[in-house]
Amino acid sequence: MTPVTHQTVKLSKGRHDSPDEGACVMELASMLAGEPFSDHPASVCPVIGSCLRAYNDWIDDDRRQDLYRYAAKVVGMLWPQPDDLGSRMVQAVARRRRGSHREVLDLIDELLSIRAQRRAPASTPPTMSAIVVPSRAPASTSPG
Numbered sequence: 001m002t003p004v005t006h007q008t009v010k011l012s013k014g015r016h017d018s019p020d021e022g023a024c025v026m027e028l029a030s031m032l033a034g035e036p037f038s039d040h041p042a043s044v045c046p047v048i049g050s051c052l053r054a055y056n057d058w059i060d061d062d063r064r065q066d067l068y069r070y071a072a073k074v075v076g077m078l079w080p081q082p083d084d085l086g087s088r089m090v091q092a093v094a095r096r097r098r099g100s101h102r103e104v105l106d107l108i109d110e111l112l113s114i115r116a117q118r119r120a121p122a123s124t125p126p127t128m129s130a131i132v133v134p135s136r137a138p139a140s141t142s143p144g
Contacts, residue, residue: 004018004019004020005019005031006028006031006032009022009023009028009031010022010023011023011024011025011028011056011064011065011067011068012024012061012064013056013057013061013064014057015027015039016037018037019031019037023037024039024053024056024057025052025053025055025056025064025067025068025070025071026038026039026040026041026044026049026052026053026056026071027039028068028071029041029043029044029049029071029072029074029075032071032072032075033075033076039053041075043075043076043078044074044075044076044077044078045074045077045078048074048077049074052067052070052074055067
């Protein structure tokens with residue numbers, strides 16, 4: 001029996017123990033990267049990998065075969081770690097690029113919106129009108 005390779009493996013739903021059982025798009029990416037067979041290849045951004053794993057399992061077999069090229073495209077496409085991403089946003093604002101502050105705030109709003117859609121918060125956060133900010137009292141001047 002001929003061994004299954006990245007050129008002959010069929011994309012299928014779910015996690016597999018070996019290419020002989022088939023492969024999801026991320027398992028194929030691990031094969032292309034020369035890594036151990038896994039649906040979490042080290043050479044692929046975890047965010048993109050998560051999206052492709054979910055989509056791989058959600059679509060039908062015919063459309064799943066369109067994902068072959070994405071297995072190749074994502075190898076080596078690592079995003080910055082979350083701490084690095086936060087640092088880059090702050091640096092963009094610090095450079096005072098026109099509109100960068102608004103872009104950072106819009107990105108944070110979008111991330112919060114995505115998070116809120118995934119799961120409703122246990123309690124409702126306070127609105128800005130409910131937050132009381134103490135006013136600064138003018139410095140007192142004492143006579144003489």
